[in-house]
Every structure is written in structure tokens, then in C-alpha cells.
Amino acid sequence: MNNFFYDVMDKLNVGIILLDSNSKIVYWNRWMIQKTDLKMETVFNCPIEEVAPKFLRPKYQKILQSVRETGHGRFLAGAVHGSFFVDIENDQSTIIQQNLQIERSLNGYVLIQVEDYTGYYQKVQKMKTFITQLEKENDQIKINEENSRKMAMQDVLTGLPNRLFLMNQLRNKLENAVLEDEKERVAIFFIDLDNLKAVNDSHGHRSGDAILMEMAKRLKHAIRGRDTVARLSGDEFIIVMEGLLDNKDIKRLAGHILDQFIEPFNVDGIEHEVTCSMGISVFPDDGKEVEELLDKADQALYSIKHSGKAGFAFYNRSLEE
Amino acid sequence: MLDEMQRDLLKEYVNVFIGQAASMLSEMANQRVLLTVPEVDIINMSDDTMDLARPLFNHGHIISSSMKFGNDFSGRALLIFPAQKAKLLVDACMGMEMSDYAEESYELIDTDFDVLKEISNVILNSVIGEFSNLIGTTVEFSIPDIEVLFVSQDEQKMYLKNDVYMMMLYTSFELAEAQVEGVIIVALGLTSLNKLLDKISEEIGDAL
Numbered sequence: 001m002n003n004f005f006y007d008v009m010d011k012l013n014v015g016i017i018l019l020d021s022n023s024k025i026v027y028w029n030r031w032m033i034q035k036t037d038l039k040m041e042t043v044f045n046c047p048i049e050e051v052a053p054k055f056l057r058p059k060y061q062k063i064l065q066s067v068r069e070t071g072h073g074r075f076l077a078g079a080v081h082g083s084f085f086v087d088i089e090n091d092q093s094t095i096i097q098q099n100l101q102i103e104r105s106l107n108g109y110v111l112i113q114v115e116d117y118t119g120y121y122q123k124v125q126k127m128k129t130f131i132t133q134l135e136k137e138n139d140q141i142k143i144n145e146e147n148s149r150k151m152a153m154q155d156v157l158t159g160l161p162n163r164l165f166l167m168n169q170l171r172n173k174l175e176n177a178v179l180e181d182e183k184e185r186v187a188i189f190f191i192d193l194d195n196l197k198a199v200n201d202s203h204g205h206r207s208g209d210a211i212l213m214e215m216a217k218r219l220k221h222a223i224r225g226r227d228t229v230a231r232l233s234g235d236e237f238i239i240v241m242e243g244l245l246d247n248k249d250i251k252r253l254a255g256h257i258l259d260q261f262i263e264p265f266n267v268d269g270i271e272h273e274v275t276c277s278m279g280i281s282v283f284p285d286d287g288k289e290v291e292e293l294l295d296k297a298d299q300a301l302y303s304i305k306h307s308g309k310a311g312f313a314f315y316n317r318s319l320e321e
Numbered sequence: 322m323l324d325e326m327q328r329d330l331l332k333e334y335v336n337v338f339i340g341q342a343a344s345m346l347s348e349m350a351n352q353r354v355l356l357t358v359p360e361v362d363i364i365n366m367s368d369d370t371m372d373l374a375r376p377l378f379n380h381g382h383i384i385s386s387s388m389k390f391g392n393d394f395s396g397r398a399l400l401i402f403p404a405q406k407a408k409l410l411v412d413a414c415m416g417m418e419m420s421d422y423a424e425e426s427y428e429l430i431d432t433d434f435d436v437l438k439e440i441s442n443v444i445l446n447s448v449i450g451e452f453s454n455l456i457g458t459t460v461e462f463s464i465p466d467i468e469v470l471f472v473s474q475d476e477q478k479m480y481l482k483n484d485v486y487m488m489m490l491y492t493s494f495e496l497a498e499a500q501v502e503g504v505i506i507v508a509l510g511l512t513s514l515n516k517l518l519d520k521i522s523e524e525i526g527d528a529l
């Protein structure tokens with residue numbers, strides 16, 4: 001019967017260790033021999049901590065003692081405790097994963113079962129690394145998408161919102177203004193530089209571009225946080241200002257925008273006197289639709305351009321006649 | 322099933338028992354783990370009108386570990402967590418940075434189950450071990466089995482139906498960065514339950 005018993009033990013696919021009441025090894029199955037390359041004769045009567053030094057730690061001494069005294073089995077997860085026994089099948093760099101199941105047997109003997117998850121654990125680690133990599137790539141894709149989205153909405157030269165962005169935003173703003181049904185008015189300033197063509201012709205497009213960039217900076221400086229300035233095309237800019245009460249308010253702000261052009265534009269040491277003209281339409285007085293309001297601001301701009309430039313004009317119905 | 326005094330005393334015992342488990346878990350997790358049982362109850366599962374004091378778990382996946390224990394004081398002990406929260410415990414015990422897991426996006430892998438097995442092993446050992454000490458008997462038991470189940474709210478009673486008397490210990494795990502609610506259920510036969518109640522009444526008698 002004894003032979004049968006040992007044969008069965010040796011055929012088990014888990015490590016079996018039997019400790020006597022003094023924690024000395026009295027049995028060690030073939031699985032353990034193969035894992036550790038330590039023969040039964042070598043470990044027989046050896047204190048467990050000589051073979052597995054981790055058991056010297058008070059924490060594990062206490063666990064062994066507690067199992068022996070109470071008979072309450074204890075499971076030690078390799079994921080938490082690491083490995084207890086040297087594993088000759090894997091090199092030092094491998095993270096060895098062993099689960100231990102410690103139970104009391106008869107006569108104060110303690111049975112330890114050792115399960116090895118090393119191969120599995122490595123696969124899990126690889127998978128985790130792979131997932132992290134995928135997450136990183138995904139983040140990068142998101143960043144790129146965000147950049148492309150911004151680029152689609154942004155004017156490359158000045159960094160200001162472009163026509164697409166402006167139309168979307170203006171539509172939202174007007175919808176909100178309608179929904180909130182306040183007495184709030186929204187003013188659209190259609191701005192056009194008066195003499196950029198002359199700068200381009202005499203000093204080249206680089207100077208013209210520098211002026212546009214500087215102009216974007218000045219316009220941004222002139223508006224409030226909730227207002228929008230966008231570059232429509234060429235030397236055309238739009239400013240949208242909301243929360244305005246009456247024309248007096250709007251005139252004051254228009255004057256403030258024109259003030260931004262008093263100072264000449266300095267490009268490479270050459271000072272350029274640049275002025276601008278501005279047509280203004282007002283929501284809801286002049287219309288409720290984005291296209292309509294832009295169109296009317298454009299008509300007002302056209303009128304001021306023809307009456308001598310460097311100033312602003314409100315849209316009024318006579319312009320359509 | 323319990324009067325006010327019995328309930329209070331039982332709660333006091335259970336909190337002491339669980340305190341030992343907490344110190345072992347703290348050692349494992351390298352951080353302070355607080356375990357408290359703010360509510361205990363004993364319910365009779367054959368009583369159809371019975372209602373659980375609070376739902377055991379939300380509709381969804383749960384981690385359930387259970388083990389039978391036997392001798393004079395015998396029954397089945399279970400520890401149940403929502404699966405999503407189980408991952409927080411695992412991460413804490415493995416010294417990993419905790420993150421909030423979005424609903425159903427958590428993934429438990431085999432090594433996580435090993436860690437959960439050890440956590441429930443430690444907790445159930447303390448609770449059952451100390452109950453048997455209280456009653457003055459010894460109970461031997463092995464390692465809990467762990468499984469992940471999908472249980473809907475309506476199925477909660479059914480899930481417990483096999484056992485008659487249930488001692489419900491609503492347990493709260495407090496980790497440095499998270500709180501996890503679970504429940505320890507001790508299913509007892511009538512004989513074992515009476516032993517426990519007799520002991521509790523005896524202690525109350527002594528105190529009065």
C-alpha cells in the first residue's frame with residue numbers, strides 16, 4: 001500500500017511537502033524534486049526554512065504555527081508573496097509564481113501543496129505589457145485626432161478660429177440667445193484691412209503675413225473673454241460680441257477695436273500704417289440667422305469702404321436699396 | 322430572530338473577530354486595512370416573507386468564496402463582494418496603484434482570483450475560528466473555493482436558498498484610497514445556531 005501511496009504522490013501535478021511537528025521535511029514528492037533539483041535524501045529532516053529561507057520571516061513562521069495550532073488551512077497567493085522555492089526550470093530573471101496551500105495533517109504534521117503558475121504568470125505579464133502598449137497608442141491616436149480637429153477649426157497663420165469654427169460657434173451662440181430669450185444683443189463686427197494689398201505689393205507677402213499675425217494678436221487683446229475673434233479669409237476678420245445692451249455699447253467697443261490700429265505695425269524695423277474698416281450687424285435687430293447677419297455686416301463694411309475707409313458703420317436697411 | 326441585546330453582543334464579537342483579519346490583511350497589503358461590521362442579522366431562509374436587511378449586492382457580477390466547516394459547530398461560510406470592487410482589494414494587496422474601474426470594464430485574471438482566495442481565506446478563518454472558540458469547540462476547515470457569478474437582484478434569495486439559517490455580517494473594507502462593501506454570510510443548521518444563540522444569551526446573563 002505504501003508503494004501505491006508514494007507512486008500516486010509522485011504522479012501528482014502539484015508539489016507536496018510534508019512537515020513534521022518541528023517543521024522538518026519528512027516527505028517531498030517528485031514534482032518538488034524536478035522543480036528544485038533537490039533530492040528527497042538531501043531535504044529529508046531539513047528544517048523547511050533551510051530549503052525555503054522565506055519561511056524564516058516571522059510572518060510566515062506565524063502562519064505555519066497558526067495552521068498547526070488551529071487546523072485552519074491557509075492559502076498564500078504567489079501574486080502577493082512571490083515564490084518560496086527555487087525553480088531550476090526558469091532563470092533568475094523570471095518572476096516565479098507559486099501558490100501555497102498549507103494545511104494541518106495528522107499528529108501535528110503540516111501539508112504544503114505548491115502550485116506553479118510561472119508560465120501562466122509570464123503570459124499574463126506579457127499580455128499586460130501589450131495592453132499598456134495598446135493604451136498608449138490609443139492615447140496617441142486621440143491626441144492626433146484632437147490636433148487634427150483643432151487644425152480643421154483653426155487658421156494656420158494666426159492661430160485664430162477659422163470660418164468653420166466661427167460658423168459653428170455663432171450658430172450655438174444665437175441659438176442660446178434665442179432660448180434664453182433675454183434682451184441680450186449680439187454684435188457681429190466684419191473687419192477688413194484697408195491697405196494690406198499695398199504692403200504685400202511693396203514689401204512682399206512675408207510682411208503682409210507678419211501684419212496679419214500682429215493684427216490677430218491685437219484683436220485678441222481688444223476683446224473680452226466671452227467674445228470670439230476669427231479669421232475669415234485673407235485680411236477679413238470677424239469679431240462676435242455678446243451680452244450687449246444698446247448701440248451705444250456697440251459703438252464704444254467698435255471704437256476700442258479701431259484704437260488697436262493707432263500704433264503702426266513694425267515689421268523688420270519698417271513701420272506700416274495700417275487702418276481697418278468695420279461693418280456691424282446686430283442680433284436680433286438685423287436678423288436671426290448666421291448667414292443673414294454675416295451678409296448684413298458685409299454690406300455695412302462695403303458701405304464704409306466706399307465712404308472713405310478707416311471707420312465703422314452699422315447695417316441699416318437703406319443699404320439694401 | 323435576534324433581540325436588540327443579542328444583536329449588539331453578536332456585533333461586538335464579530336467586530337473583534339474581524340479586527341484580527343484586518344491586521345493580517347494590513348500586513349499583506351502593506352497598508353492599513355480597516356474592517357468593520359456595522360450591521361449583523363440572522364435570517365431564516367425558509368420564511369418566504371423574509372426580506373434582506375439590505376441587498377447583498379447590486380445586479381451584476383459577484384465574487385463569492387465559500388467553504389464548509391464542520392464538527393460540533395458546522396455550516397458554510399461565504400464572503401461576497403461585487404466583482405468590480407474585488408479588483409480594488411486585489412490591487413491594494415499587490416501594492417498596485419488603485420484606479421477607479423468603470424462599470425463592467427474591470428478584468429479579473431487568474432492571479433487576481435488567487436489573491437481574492439487568500440483574502441477570503443484570512444477573513445473566513447478569523448471569523449469561523451473565533452466563533453468556534455466562543456462556543457468552546459474546535460473546527461477544522463480547508464481553503465475556500467472562489468467563483469465569479471452573475472446574480473440579479475431577484476436571484477439573491479435563491480442564491481442563498483440551500484441553507485436554512487443565515488448569519489449576515491455586512492462588512493466594510495476600508496483601504497487607504499477606497500472603500501469596499503462586502504458581506505460575510507455564515508449559513509448554520511439549527512443545532513449550530515442554537516449553540517451560538519445559547520452562548521450569546523449566556524454571556525448576556527453573565528453580564529446582567
